[in-house]
Amino acid sequence: MQNRGRHVALLALVALMGAGAAVGAASAGKAGEHRQRLIRSWPENPIVEGRAVPGRVEIWFDYDAGVAIHRVIANAKAGGTDTVLKSRTYPPGVGLPRPSPEEIAEAMETVRADKEMARVIDATHAVLDGGFQIYEPAGQPCGPGSRCLKVQLMTQDRRGIVRNVVVDLTKQEIVYRAFVPEGGKGK
Numbered sequence: 098m099q100n101r102g103r104h105v106a107l108l109a110l111v112a113l114m115g116a117g118a119a120v121g122a123a124s125a126g127k128a129g130e131h132r133q134r135l136i137r138s139w140p141e142n143p144i145v146e147g148r149a150v151p152g153r154v155e156i157w158f159d160y161d162a163g164v165a166i167h168r169v170i171a172n173a174k175a176g177g178t179d180t181v182l183k184s185r186t187y188p189p190g191v192g193l194p195r196p197s198p199e200e201i202a203e204a205m206e207t208v209r210a211d212k213e214m215a216r217v218i219d220a221t222h223a224v225l226d227g228g229f230q231i232y233e234p235a236g237q238p239c240g241p242g243s244r245c246l247k248v249q250l251m252t253q254d255r256r257g258i259v260r261n262v263v264v265d266l267t268k269q270e271i272v273y274r275a276f277v278p279e280g281g282k283g284k
Contacts, residue, residue, distance in 0.1 A: 132160040136197045143169050143182050156194045160267045163242030165192040190241030201228030204246040204264040211271055223250035223259045231263050238272035
């Protein structure tokens with residue numbers, strides 16, 4: 098009986114690992130695929146033909162176009178297809194939602210995967226925190242059309258900042274390796 102329990106636990110572990118890999122692949126996107134992510138969703142009852150119907154609001158981010166998309170959706174009846182009642186694509190830099198936990202995790206993983214940043218993290222025993230959005234004027238790395246998140250490399254006790262790193266999720270790369278905000282007289 099003990100072996101059966103181990104076997105079931107092993108199968109569950111393998112299934113969870115596969116599910117994690119699938120989620121990672123879905124958010125990262127395959128080469129050549131259009132990259133979008135559902136950032137946030139909540140239930141809401143839109144009005145259709147004068148009546149409130151079960152539905153939801155969804156906020157997406159299109160990483161290829163660098164735009165936010167807000168949708169109002171009516172839920173389908175059993176066996177049917179949901180209906181998009183309203184969809185609005187905002188111009189680059191407008192209507193940007195706060196970062197999702199998945200986006201923050203992606204930005205932190207981008208920092209950890211970078212060889213130079215990995216050396217800094219190892220040498221200082223830095224702890225990663227943040228995920229704050231960075232907005233800059235047109236022509237700058239974090240200007241309209243970008244999706245930049247600031248990741249703070251903090252001391253182990255979280256009392257000091259080792260470095261601020263900025264990742265642009267539209268490019269899936271670090272755009273500032275040692276970011277100093279505008280008020281700090283340079284980057």
